Amino acid sequence: MAFFDRNRTGELISRLSTDAAIVGKSVTNNVSDGLRALATALVGSGMMLYVSPQLTGTMxxxxxxxxxxxIVYGRYVKKLSRKTQTAVAEITKVSEEKISAIRTVQAFAKEEAESKMYAIKVSDLFKLAKKEALASGAFFGGAGLSGNLAVLSVLWYGGDMVLNNVITIGELASFMLYTAYVGTSLGGLTSFYSEIAKAIGASDRLFELLGGQSLNPxxxxxxxxxxxxxxxxxxQNPIFKNLSLSVKPGSVVAVVGPSGCGKSTIGSLLLRYYxxxxxxxxxxxxxxxDLNLHWWREQVGIVSQEPTLFHGTIAENIAYGRPGATMDEIxxxxxxxxCASFIESFHDQYDTQVGERSVSxxxxxxxxxxIARAxxxxxxxxxxxEATSALDSESEVLVQEALNRLMHGRTVFTIAHRLSTIRNADVVACINHGHIAEIGTxxxxxxxxxxxxxxxxELQSSDQTHHS
Structure with a gap:
């Protein structure tokens, strides 16, 4: 989750599109070209050795x-490619953010300022692309020059060997042919190396390895x-300072404390959002x-104060955590x-479409x-x-009843703002100043x-008395 806090939508979209395209291209085109060049270079070098070991040594x-x-160039290109990809992401981020908030931009007459900011980002990218082009020119130019120098030295040394009857003109001609083969394929290998270095630069930002164990039972x-x-x-503000808490299997723990003390953060750390x-x-x-993150999150259910339902049918929403569930299970x-009674009162029952952001x-x-989903x-x-805080009293009774069924036989963390709802918890842990200040029934x-x-x-009951 920290990753999503730090990276905005525009940058992530850029990673998905641009970086993935670069990695894809290098894997398909470049690997096949690179392998072909490698095979040609190896066979050609073998034939050169066979014709004349001395000339091969010169080469x-x-x-x-x-x-x-x-190698030096490859490292430089990898670093440059990563910077270029970041600059592309930056451009996407700026444009996506400003275009999606165009009304605000226009309301403040900021079109020109935003265009200038965009132009600065484009100019940063242009500078990086120029560096990449210069580096590429220097590398391929240098590789070409050294290849030509090698050919000239072979011609000079080979001509001398022909004059001294060490090899024949035919052998020198075939050696030159193999040299051309190997030279061309080495040229292919250098471009393969440069493209792969570029792809590694892009893929560094893409791959996040998933591993770890699962516990059974x-x-x-x-x-x-x-x-x-x-x-x-x-x-600036640490939420927890040396917090320790131990929870027995199958017990219900209520986490309470003043506003902003980090009650919900317990859930975020448990789900390993952070x-x-x-x-x-x-x-x-x-x-x-050390746990496999995917497996672990499948073991944890969450019911929050404002649950998110997705666009689709009610049945699809209930089955979200278990896609293969049968209709009977749903x-x-x-x-x-x-919730069966109100669902069945709808015209389409379980096939009722939940509106955009579940407005209906x-x-x-x-x-x-x-709760049905959980x-x-x-x-x-x-x-x-705080699964019941936003409800009227009639709904709260129904929801609380459903929660009691859901809590049965599980380890439960109930994060409570309304303290009247936690009388039946096995343990109450009270957080204050970043650690557990009190724990007990x-x-x-x-x-x-x-x-x-x-x-x-006392504060809550005096508030309620005051409101009533």
């Missing part, structure tokens, strides 16, 4: 300096150990960083999540569809991020004189 004097030159024991964490886009700056998160005593999840459903209905996914670990924490939790409960 080979040229190869080491050219090879060294090629997963018990659901979670441990945060000495965790320090700051959001990458907000360097890694801690220091300290570790363990699942069944295995570091979460209906059964909907039944358990208390109320908050309570969306929430229950999200039920069908059947996760071992569940994160409830609801009643134990309520009985701590001048406790952080007690103060929060």
């Amino acid at each position: 080979m004097l040229v190869v080491p300096p050219v090879a060294m030159f090629a 997963l018990h659901g024991k979670i441990r945060f150990e000495n965790v320090f964490f700051t959001y990458p886009t907000r360097d 890694d801690p700056d220091q300290g570790n998160v363990y699942v069944d005593d295995v570091n979460i960083k 209906k059964s999840a909907a039944q358990l999540a208390n 459903l109320s908050g309570g209905q969306k929430q229950r569809i999200a 039920l069908l996914k059947n996760p071992s670990i569940l994160i409830l991020d 609801y009643n134990e924490l309520l009985n701590i004189e001048n406790g952080v939790f007690r103060r929060l409960v």
